[in-house]
Amino acid sequence: MKEKGKLVRPIWLDAAADIVKVIDQRKLPHDLVIMELKSVDQVIDAIREMVVRGAPLIGVTGAYGVFVGLKTNTEKASDDSWITGESKKIAAARPTAVNLSWAVEKTVAAVMAEKDPARRVDVARRTACEIAEEEVENSRRIGQHGLTLIEDLVRKNPGRPVNILTHCNAGSLACVEFGTATAPIYAAFENGLPVHVWVDETRPLNQGARLTAWELGKAGVPHTVITDNAGGHIMQHGQVDMVIVGTDRTTYTGDVANKIGTYLKALAAVDNGIPFYVALPSSTFDWTIRDGVSDIPIEERDPDEVRYMPGVTHSRETLLVPEDSPAANFAFDVTPARLVTGFITERGVCGANEDDIRRLFPEKI
Amino acid sequence: MKEKGKLVRPIWLDAAADIVKVIDQRKLPHDLVIMELKSVDQVIDAIREMVVRGAPLIGVTGAYGVFVGLKTNTEKASDDSWITGESKKIAAARPTAVNLSWAVEKTVAAVMAEKDPARRVDVARRTACEIAEEEVENSRRIGQHGLTLIEDLVRKNPGRPVNILTHCNAGSLACVEFGTATAPIYAAFENGLPVHVWVDETRPLNQGARLTAWELGKAGVPHTVITDNAGGHIMQHGQVDMVIVGTDRTTYTGDVANKIGTYLKALAAVDNGIPFYVALPSSTFDWTIRDGVSDIPIEERDPDEVRYMPGVTHSRETLLVPEDSPAANFAFDVTPARLVTGFITERGVCGANEDDIRRLFPEKI
Numbered sequence: 001m002k003e004k005g006k007l008v009r010p011i012w013l014d015a016a017a018d019i020v021k022v023i024d025q026r027k028l029p030h031d032l033v034i035m036e037l038k039s040v041d042q043v044i045d046a047i048r049e050m051v052v053r054g055a056p057l058i059g060v061t062g063a064y065g066v067f068v069g070l071k072t073n074t075e076k077a078s079d080d081s082w083i084t085g086e087s088k089k090i091a092a093a094r095p096t097a098v099n100l101s102w103a104v105e106k107t108v109a110a111v112m113a114e115k116d117p118a119r120r121v122d123v124a125r126r127t128a129c130e131i132a133e134e135e136v137e138n139s140r141r142i143g144q145h146g147l148t149l150i151e152d153l154v155r156k157n158p159g160r161p162v163n164i165l166t167h168c169n170a171g172s173l174a175c176v177e178f179g180t181a182t183a184p185i186y187a188a189f190e191n192g193l194p195v196h197v198w199v200d201e202t203r204p205l206n207q208g209a210r211l212t213a214w215e216l217g218k219a220g221v222p223h224t225v226i227t228d229n230a231g232g233h234i235m236q237h238g239q240v241d242m243v244i245v246g247t248d249r250t251t252y253t254g255d256v257a258n259k260i261g262t263y264l265k266a267l268a269a270v271d272n273g274i275p276f277y278v279a280l281p282s283s284t285f286d287w288t289i290r291d292g293v294s295d296i297p298i299e300e301r302d303p304d305e306v307r308y309m310p311g312v313t314h315s316r317e318t319l320l321v322p323e324d325s326p327a328a329n330f331a332f333d334v335t336p337a338r339l340v341t342g343f344i345t346e347r348g349v350c351g352a353n354e355d356d357i358r359r360l361f362p363e364k365i
Numbered sequence: 366m367k368e369k370g371k372l373v374r375p376i377w378l379d380a381a382a383d384i385v386k387v388i389d390q391r392k393l394p395h396d397l398v399i400m401e402l403k404s405v406d407q408v409i410d411a412i413r414e415m416v417v418r419g420a421p422l423i424g425v426t427g428a429y430g431v432f433v434g435l436k437t438n439t440e441k442a443s444d445d446s447w448i449t450g451e452s453k454k455i456a457a458a459r460p461t462a463v464n465l466s467w468a469v470e471k472t473v474a475a476v477m478a479e480k481d482p483a484r485r486v487d488v489a490r491r492t493a494c495e496i497a498e499e500e501v502e503n504s505r506r507i508g509q510h511g512l513t514l515i516e517d518l519v520r521k522n523p524g525r526p527v528n529i530l531t532h533c534n535a536g537s538l539a540c541v542e543f544g545t546a547t548a549p550i551y552a553a554f555e556n557g558l559p560v561h562v563w564v565d566e567t568r569p570l571n572q573g574a575r576l577t578a579w580e581l582g583k584a585g586v587p588h589t590v591i592t593d594n595a596g597g598h599i600m601q602h603g604q605v606d607m608v609i610v611g612t613d614r615t616t617y618t619g620d621v622a623n624k625i626g627t628y629l630k631a632l633a634a635v636d637n638g639i640p641f642y643v644a645l646p647s648s649t650f651d652w653t654i655r656d657g658v659s660d661i662p663i664e665e666r667d668p669d670e671v672r673y674m675p676g677v678t679h680s681r682e683t684l685l686v687p688e689d690s691p692a693a694n695f696a697f698d699v700t701p702a703r704l705v706t707g708f709i710t711e712r713g714v715c716g717a718n719e720d721d722i723r724r725l726f727p728e729k730i
Contacts, residue, residue: 141711149714184709201671203568203592209671227568227671228593229626236628236658244709252730254702254717261594263601266704267632275706278717282710285722287729292699293601306566306574306592309674334657337619339631341640344549344609345647346506349514352619352643357650364652365617 001172001215003032010057010173011064013129018071020064024051025173029214037061040069040086047093047100050205054174055248055284056135059099063128065090066107070121077117083108095297096257097248098286103131132176138281139178146184146244146279147191153241154193161194161222163241165231168202168259169211170246170279180246180279182215189221197223198240200231202259204305228261232268236334243269243276250278250285255292366537366580368397375422375538376429378494383436385429389416390538394579402426405434405451412458412465415570419539420613420649421500424464428493430455431472435486442482448473460662461622462613463651468496497541503646504543511549511609511644512556518606519558526559526587528606530596533567533624534576535611535644545611545644547577554586562588563605565596567624569670593626597633601699608634608641615643615650620657 001008010023024033026049035051037043043065046052052061069076069086076082087108091101110127111120153162170181178186188195197216202208209225216223226234234240243265249257256262256278269276289295340352350356358365366373375388389398391414400416402408408430411417417426434441434451441447452473456466475492476485518527535546543551553560562581567573574590581588591599599605608630614622621627621643634641654660705717715721723730 138711142709145711145713146709149709201568203566203594225671227625229568229624229629232628232632233625233663250708251702252722252726253719254705254708254722256700256702256705256717258700259594260592260598263597263700263704264594264629264633266700267597267636268629269706270704271632276700276704277707277709277714278700278705279709282712282726282729285726285729293701296699298598298699306590334661334663335621335623335628335631335641335643336658337616337621339628339635339641340619340621340643341634342642343615343619344507344511344514344642344644346503346510347647348510349642352621354618357617357619361617361647361650364647364650 001177001218003218007177009176010052010054011060011132011176013064013125018125020068022046022052022061023173025053025211026051028173029210037064037068039072040065040090043068044090044093047090053207054169054171055097055099055246056139056175056180056281057173058094058097059103059283060128060132060135060176062090062093062100063103063107063131066104066111067121067124067128070111070124074121077120080112083111094299096299097284099248099281099283102283106131135175135281135283136177138283139175139180139183142180142279142281143178143183143187146277147187149242149275149277150184150188150193150195154188157241161196162188163196163198163239165198165200165234165240165243165265166212167200167208167228167231167243167245167262167265169207169215170244171212171215173211173215174246179215180281181244182212183279184244185216185221186219189219195221197221198231198234199223199225200261200265201225201227202261203228204309206309207259228264231265233334235268235272235274240269240272240274243274244279245277247278247280247284249289249292249296250280251289251292251296252285252287253290253292255289255296257292257296257298366542366583368583372542374541375417375419376425376497376541378429378490383490385433387411387417387426388538390418390576391416393538394575402429402433404437405430405455408433409455409458412455418572419534419536420462420464420611421504421540421545421646422538423459423462424468424648425493425497425500425541427455427458427465428468428472428496431469431476432486432489432493435476435489439486442485445477448476459664461664462649464613464646464648467648471496500540500646500648501542503648504540504545504548507545507644507646508543508548508552511642512552514607514640514642515549515553515558515560519553522606526561527553528561528563528604530563530565530599530605530608530630531577532565532573532593532596532608532610532627532630534572534580535609536577536580538576538580539611544580545646546609547580548644549609550581550586551584554584560586562586563596563599564588564590565626565630566590566592567626568593569674571674572624593629596630597636598699600633600637600639605634605637605639608639609644610642612643612645612649614654614657614661615645616654616657616661617650617652618655618657620654620661622657622661622663
């Protein structure tokens with residue numbers, strides 16, 4: 001991700017100061033605020049309050065959290081049970097993304113393998129940086145693999161852009177670079193392929209309207225913000241060629257936990273014969289869970305996130321999206337008869353088919 | 366709908382002043398503002414700007430619009446082509462709801478049948494009032510027919526409330542009294558049946574969070590506001606027994622045009638074996654259209670409705686729902702493997718099933 005020509009990541013180690021820094025994603029797109037993570041509590045707060053969010057990024061932040069804990073508590077470097085306890089607190093900051101515990105455990109394992117306490121902070125620093133670079137490389141490869149899928153669609157639909165719908169933000173901001181769902185899109189765009197992205201607003205925290213729109217805009221990728229309600233309608237009308245989303249945890253049987261609302265888009269994609277892809281690094285697979293719907297823990301957050309809307313207030317209204325991001329606004333959609341159980345009319349209940357309707361209103365048709 | 370013990374309708378003829386009055390629904394739930402409709406232009410603006418909205422209410426407003434036109438242009442009462450022209454302008458104020466043209470045409474037909482120009486304004490007034498009362502009676506009957514469906518669910522699930530999900534506002538505010546989707550809910554509540562309503566926020570204009578939550582709260586009906594993204598998840602987890610929505614236009618073959626996002630909820634209901642009912646008066650059927658998805662005109666509104674959020678600002682946040690309405694906030698949902706076309710991973714693309722995943726990551730399981 002570039003900001004004024006410079007590569008910007010959502011998390012990095014400031015090597016000179018030896019301090020972990022992150023973009024405060026709650027403030028985007030209206031303000032670009034950098035925050036320093038100087039204690040385990042700050043790391044946990046940053047994850048929980050969604051200063052950082054997105055499965056790969058949460059993992060990397062958790063790994064840096066182990067480093068921050070050791071750096072600020074040098075006297076505890078030999079205390080394995082303290083390290084384990086602090087790490088468990090970090091891993092529990094949010095429940096759904098499996099990358100968090102994966103990255104924390106990987107860092108702790110490397111630390112524990114180092115028997116010289118004086119060198120453990122260096123091991124933690126190096127391991128966290130390696131995990132970050134590993135996720136960059138994963139994203140790069142995801143981009144290349146997904147690129148071939150987009151190239152196929154370009155060949156199938158010559159002379160018009162390939163329309164890709166995405167939900168929430170599985171972009172550079174959710175990872176370290178390139179993103180997961182966005183990696184194939186950026187790869188296609190850099191290869192000169194015509195792409196256009198439908199960006200789901202993604203209530204309640206508007207990660208689509210705020211973050212995906214912001215980073216696509218920075219990269220110059222054509223995109224349009226839509227409400228979460230709109231995806232089904234545009235799929236029915238041939239305006240979506242492909243869906244790509246990220247995931248917070250995917251079972252080894254293929255069930256995909258992702259930002260609330262993803263399931264509805266998958267249903268609509270299947271109903272309209274549109275490919276629905278999930279882009280993920282292997283750190284997001286949960287190799288222990290078989291049934292995602294019953295066994296993946298689903299975080300329930302503060303209802304005030306639904307009741308209130310984050311944004312910048314202009315008199316009585318609240319701007320949700322970047323100043324330059326266009327939006328689309330179809331006001332209705334159509335539910336085909338086959339999905340309707342029945343009509344409740346003033347004459348009674350009838351099936352959603354011509355025969356039943358005709359029987360109830362014989363004078364009409 | 367009661368306000369301080371008095372019956373309040375979203376539209377009424379103030380008999381003493383002979384003036385049509387409406388609740389300005391854009392201002393709810395934070396302010397209850399009454400607006401007078403004193404010219405055809407004001408009627409058209411009120412429909413277009415969604416001072417009034419909801420298919421039956423738009424129809425009734427259109428009918429009163431014919432009356433307002435004749436009342437404010439007494440010299441035109443004998444000019445059939447002027448009456449036809451003004452009526453067409455009213456009928457074109459919004460494109461999707463078929464009740465509008467139905468009610469305007471019904472009023473104009475009654476006016477045209479009256480050959481004495483001096484009596485035409487009285488005919489228009491009477492016809493509009495009759496259409497309003499007809500919609501009240503339709504809603505009452507819809508409530509009774511839907512009540513039996515809820516009674517069945519109460520018998521099936523003794524000892525717990527019946528959970529009903531609704532989208533947008535198909536309530537008293539969308540009709541004249543009782544509503545369409547809400548009519549069975551109010552009937553059940555008044556009969557002492559345990560009901561709880563999941564209220565979809567309904568972006569971009571938040572008719573669920575603003576209007577349905579407001580009128581259910583006034584009536585004392587237990588309800589919870591959710592984001593539009595959340596319905597699929599709560600259906601997967603047994604928290605929805607029934608969906609009831611309204612409709613702006615329904616073909617005689619059963620295809621249902623309703624507020625954008627309805628289609629996604631129907632897909633999720635079918636996928637989870639949950640009944641999905643549409644409540645409507647016969648004035649909402651379109652007896653001429655066979656294929657709803659291809660032939661019902663879908664209004665596209667100002668994208669700024671997506672970009673900005675209506676509400677009352679509290680510092681940098683915007684309250685969306687009534688002060689007393691609870692909200693729920695599940696942060697993720699799960700898309701079952703069967704809906705996923707494939708995974709794009711750093712090792713390549715694979716099918717969403719254990720065998721394909723195992724093949725790509727043989728060392729993991």
